[in-house]
Amino acid sequence: MLNRFIRYIQRYKGWFGGAAAICIFLGLFTGLLASPPDYYQGELVRIMYVHVPLAHTSTLAYSVLFFGSIWYLWKRDPLVDNMCQASAGICALFTALALITGSIWAKPTWNTWWTWDPRLVSFSVLLLILGGYLMLRKLVDDQERGGRYAAILAIVGGIDLPIIKFSVEWWRTLHQPMSFSTRGVAISDDILVPLTLMSLGAWLLFAYMVMVRTQILYLADLLQAKKGRLLSQTHFSQTSP
Amino acid sequence: MTGFYTRWAIMVGGIILLTIMTYHQYQRDLSTISLATVLNSPTTSETVRIQGMVKSETLSGAVEQGQATFELMDGSTTVPVEYAGPPLENIRELKRMVLIGHLDPATKTFKANDTALINNFGFVAAAYLITVLSLGWAIFAMSQRVMVLFKEIKEEKLYEPENEPLANNE
Numbered sequence: 001m002l003n004r005f006i007r008y009i010q011r012y013k014g015w016f017g018g019a020a021a022i023c024i025f026l027g028l029f030t031g032l033l034a035s036p037p038d039y040y041q042g043e044l045v046r047i048m049y050v051h052v053p054l055a056h057t058s059t060l061a062y063s064v065l066f067f068g069s070i071w072y073l074w075k076r077d078p079l080v081d082n083m084c085q086a087s088a089g090i091c092a093l094f095t096a097l098a099l100i101t102g103s104i105w106a107k108p109t110w111n112t113w114w115t116w117d118p119r120l121v122s123f124s125v126l127l128l129i130l131g132g133y134l135m136l137r138k139l140v141d142d143q144e145r146g147g148r149y150a151a152i153l154a155i156v157g158g159i160d161l162p163i164i165k166f167s168v169e170w171w172r173t174l175h176q177p178m179s180f181s182t183r184g185v186a187i188s189d190d191i192l193v194p195l196t197l198m199s200l201g202a203w204l205l206f207a208y209m210v211m212v213r214t215q216i217l218y219l220a221d222l223l224q225a226k227k228g229r230l231l232s233q234t235h236f237s238q239t240s241p
Numbered sequence: 242m243t244g245f246y247t248r249w250a251i252m253v254g255g256i257i258l259l260t261i262m263t264y265h266q267y268q269r270d271l272s273t274i275s276l277a278t279v280l281n282s283p284t285t286s287e288t289v290r291i292q293g294m295v296k297s298e299t300l301s302g303a304v305e306q307g308q309a310t311f312e313l314m315d316g317s318t319t320v321p322v323e324y325a326g327p328p329l330e331n332i333r334e335l336k337r338m339v340l341i342g343h344l345d346p347a348t349k350t351f352k353a354n355d356t357a358l359i360n361n362f363g364f365v366a367a368a369y370l371i372t373v374l375s376l377g378w379a380i381f382a383m384s385q386r387v388m389v390l391f392k393e394i395k396e397e398k399l400y401e402p403e404n405e406p407l408a409n410n411e
């Protein structure tokens with residue numbers, strides 16, 4: 001009855017969730033208790049261990065949405081559409097949290113909650129695109145048509161990803177430049193360990209959440225289809241002579 | 242169902258344990274005490290952290306060489322400070338700062354040997370709380386929804402025929 005992919009998800013998603021929980025717990029432990037404070041920022045540097053993984057994961061989530069949308073327009077697989085919708089919702093959550101934690105970090109370091117910095121603006125645009133995507137899914141009654149329109153929006157919105165990534169190099173910004181680049185890694189090992197653990201945990205968590213959300217969308221569709229079929233069967237048997 | 246709630250209880254327990262450990266470490270190593278508490282403390286040899294503002298027209302000494310004397314004030318309480326340690330960066334009058342040292346009981350002077358940044362634990366705690374609570378709530382709600390959907394499909398309580406007014410009317 002269930003799609004093979006959904007059965008695989010049901011079988012293996014627990015491994016992703018468990019691995020994410022272990023990585024995040026170790027990351028929180030090393031980030032909060034074992035890593036040293038920063039020379040200039042002091043204890044505030046610990047916000048980085050949640051803010052940066054959230055921001056990285058939201059761009060990863062949008063990449064999944066972008067390529068999934070191309071795949072959906074090409075193959076028209078409803079399961080891929082479910083996966084794209086799942087990625088969009090979770091990406092919106094990660095993006096909003098990245099913006100909120102960034103704002104909390106900005107207040108004591110930049111002395112402002114918000115500034116019209118290119119990185120912040122391009123990241124907020126990502127949240128607006130995701131809001132538009134999710135609204136399209138809700139507002140268009142025909143699910144297939146809504147999926148098609150939303151996929152086109154997601155592909156067009158993909159232009160924001162390189163802008164987010166390179167905004168700190170293209171424009172003069174308050175935001176710090178890239179720490180990982182072809183020039184090397186500009187982070188000390190004490191900070192790199194919790195940051196890597198938390199980033200890995202956030203990616204695994206995203207994978208787990210996409211699996212669960214895809215399951216929800218698929219099962220809800222399945223249930224609705226069955227309800228409709230049963231309803232029409234019962235109605236037919238009751239009304240036919 | 243029991244396994245689901247057991248897993249969540251373990252995760253919540255782990256987070257609470259980590260929160261308690263973090264709170265204790267920060268209280269022990271990084272929290273500052275008020276100037277009044279230092280002045281009234283019976284054990285004065287203990288190294289403590291105090292926070293206050295450098296009183297105007299009291300700063301003197303070779304600041305660049307790490308030698309300075311000034312008065313630190315917090316509200317109406319003032320403590321004379323003799324600093325001897327690493328060179329002081331950006332020190333100026335009316336600047337808030339954290340000093341590490343101990344109180345000399347004879348002269349009631351605070352002998353400081355290092356400085357630290359002012360703690361902003363509120364910002365750190367807010368960022369972590371918002372992230373953990375939001376993600377935790379989202380994952381919990383999603384996991385529960387999957388369980389309910391699977392249960393509905395397995396039990397096949399999909400449609401229960403009822404006395405439909407439409408059918409009766411016909």
